[in-house]
Every structure is written in C-alpha cells, then in structure tokens.
Amino acid sequence: MxxxxxxxxxxxxxxxxxxxxxxxxxxxxxxxxxxxxxxxxxxxxxxxxxxxxxxxxxxxxxxxxxxxxxxxxxxxxxxRGCGPLVVSRPGFDLKDLVSARIAVPGIMTTAYVLVCLFAGQPLKVTPMRFDSIMPSVSRGEYDLGVIIHEGRFTYQGYGLCQLLDLGQWWEQQTGLxxxxxxxxxxxxxxxxxxxxxxxxxxxxxxxxxxxxxxxxxxxxxxxxxxxxxxxxxxxxxxxxxxxxxxxxxxxxxxxxxxxxxxxxxxxxxxxxxxxxxx
CATH class of the missing domain: 3.40.190.10 (Periplasmic binding protein-like II)
Known part of the structure; x- marks a missing residue:
C-alpha cells in the first residue's frame, strides 16, 4: 500500500x-x-x-x-471572474499604489504576483494570513489589501470598497x-x-x-x-x-x-x- x-x-x-x-x-x-x-x-x-x-x-x-x-x-x-480584489477604506486612490502600505496573503501567492504585474514592478508588501487582511485594512493599519477566497463576497461588511479586480484586469490583458x-x-x-x-x-x-x-x-x-x-x-x-x-x-x-x-x-x-x- x-x-x-x-x-x-x-x-x-x-x-x-x-x-x-x-x-x-x-x-x-x-x-x-x-x-x-x-x-x-x-x-x-x-x-x-x-x-x-x-x-x-x-x-x-x-x-x-x-x-x-x-x-x-x-x-x-x-x-474567469474569480481573481483577487484590491480593497481599501473609502478615499484611497490607486495612483498611490507604489507608495501604499499593502497587505497580501503571502509572497508566494498568485495574488501578490498579480498586483505587482499591475504595478509593473515588485512592490513592498506585508504578507499575512488571508483572513487577517480585511480587518487590518479596516482598522487603518494598511492602505490596501489584496484579498482572495470568500473575501470578494464579504469585504463590504468591513466598510471597504473595491479599487481593482485583478482577475478582470488579467483577462483584459491576456484574454485567458x-x-x-x-x-x-x-x-x-x-x-x-x-x-x-x-x-x-x-x-x-x-x-x-x-x-x-x-x-x-x-x-x-x-x-x-x-x-x-x-x-x-x-x-x-x-x-x-x-x-x-x-x-x-x-x-x-x-x-x-x-x-x-x-x-x-x-x-x-x-x-x-x-x-x-x-
């Protein structure tokens, strides 16, 4: 066996x-x-x-x-239609992405790679468990969070708004x-x-x-x-x-x-x- x-x-x-x-x-x-x-x-x-x-x-x-x-x-x-989302508290602008305090669900995750591809360069980020990201952004500890899994269904409950759908961006760029x-x-x-x-x-x-x-x-x-x-x-x-x-x-x-x-x-x-x- x-x-x-x-x-x-x-x-x-x-x-x-x-x-x-x-x-x-x-x-x-x-x-x-x-x-x-x-x-x-x-x-x-x-x-x-x-x-x-x-x-x-x-x-x-x-x-x-x-x-x-x-x-x-x-x-x-x-x-399709299932990629990570970039979320923030109201008022943040994506033009400040490179200098933002960003929480991601891990350095080896696809979510991290996607947000860097969108920025066109490696970004300075803080990795943490995926289920800690939304509470941390909601408390103002980070400017942005890259969320995965069921986060796309629940982020509004943390008072957050979607700035970018990385899956949608990916599909527009590649058709894949x-x-x-x-x-x-x-x-x-x-x-x-x-x-x-x-x-x-x-x-x-x-x-x-x-x-x-x-x-x-x-x-x-x-x-x-x-x-x-x-x-x-x-x-x-x-x-x-x-x-x-x-x-x-x-x-x-x-x-x-x-x-x-x-x-x-x-x-x-x-x-x-x-x-x-x-």
Missing amino acids: SRLSLAYSPCPNDTFIFGAIAAKLVNLKGMDMDIHLHDVEELNRACRDSRYDVSKISIAALPHLQEKYGLLYSGGALG PIPLGGIAIRRGLGQDLARKVDHLISHSLSLAQKNPRLTENYIKRHAQEMEETVIKQHIELYVNEYTNNIGEEGQRAIKTLLTMGADIGLLPHLQANLMAYP
Whole structure:
C-alpha cells in the first residue's frame, strides 16, 4: 500500500473537491492518505521543504518548486471572474499604489504576483494570513489589501470598497482565465503514481458534483463559520470546467502568468515541464 501525504486548504472549493477522498467514499486503489489542511501560503512554504507528497499550491509558487513538484490536471483553481480584489477604506486612490502600505496573503501567492504585474514592478508588501487582511485594512493599519477566497463576497461588511479586480484586469490583458492555484505532486513519486492520484482526485470531484450532500458536512466543518450562502457562492465560483481538467488553455494561462512574473524579476524562469506527466 502506498502511503501519501495529501494537503489542501480548508476553503470550500478544496473541501468540496477532496471531501470524498477524506471520507473514503472513493476507491483509493491501494493508497492510504494522510490528510492535512492549512492556509495556501503555509502549503506553499511547506512544499519548499518537500513536506507533502500531494498539495494544493499557488500557481505563482510553482517556479520556486519546479524541480521537486509538477502539476496535476484536476483539482486546480482557475477561472474567469474569480481573481483577487484590491480593497481599501473609502478615499484611497490607486495612483498611490507604489507608495501604499499593502497587505497580501503571502509572497508566494498568485495574488501578490498579480498586483505587482499591475504595478509593473515588485512592490513592498506585508504578507499575512488571508483572513487577517480585511480587518487590518479596516482598522487603518494598511492602505490596501489584496484579498482572495470568500473575501470578494464579504469585504463590504468591513466598510471597504473595491479599487481593482485583478482577475478582470488579467483577462483584459491576456484574454485567458486567471490561474490561481493547482494540485502539485512530488516528481520523485513517478509519472504512473501521478496519473493514479490525478484520476483519484477527478473521481472525488465527480462524486461531489453529482451529489453535493456527500461532502456538505465536511465542507461546513472546515468553513470557519462562513455563512451558507457564501459557501455556495465560493464553490460555484472556484469549482468549474478548469477544476475538472486544466486543459491546454489553462496551461497557456499558467505559462503566461509565470513568464510575465519572471520578466519583471519577481519569479524564477520556468525550466522544468509544467505538468507532472504528459
């Protein structure tokens, strides 16, 4: 039996995707999974140390991990109309972006790369957990926050206003879906096992899509007191056709983002194959 460590975030889209695996509702085909749930930036950092065999990562983290990890085709977070938002208290102007005090959900996140691409240069920022950003901006500790996940549904409750939709900006610039996150597997495990894990994730996702009630309690348990309507919006937005299969367009979007990030000196150039197997 292969024993693998599997890590993903407690966000509803991830628990929706992996819930059937966690509950052993799918045939694990001789594999045993040690499951870990953490914030995505914590997962990015953990993978730098090869801590997990299979893990959700930010797409922007991949160049830092490319020698150790390759992407799987299923389980990722790409799409349209789902990018990070730049928010502030009323009265701030984006023309002051370069000098602003900016809170981001991590240096290795796609959100950080996107706001720097918009600015055309690396920005001085403060990384923090994604769920600390809106309260910090609301208290005036930072001028701007780059928010992700369910923040796009809840920022107004903190008295904040949207200055920029980075996903919309990205789509206008490139015509491509925004590549936020993906599922990475250690290259050392081999391509055959990578295929097997990919099929397993795809099966878990398919089960949840056919019968959402199967994973409902698991999702709610990890949703950090999120309102049910927000959970539903979250899943509907971040689980889409690209979650089933990144596809050629998704791969093109990822390569475009990473190339643009490297061109402004923000990311290492991508040298290895993007995917874990052909």
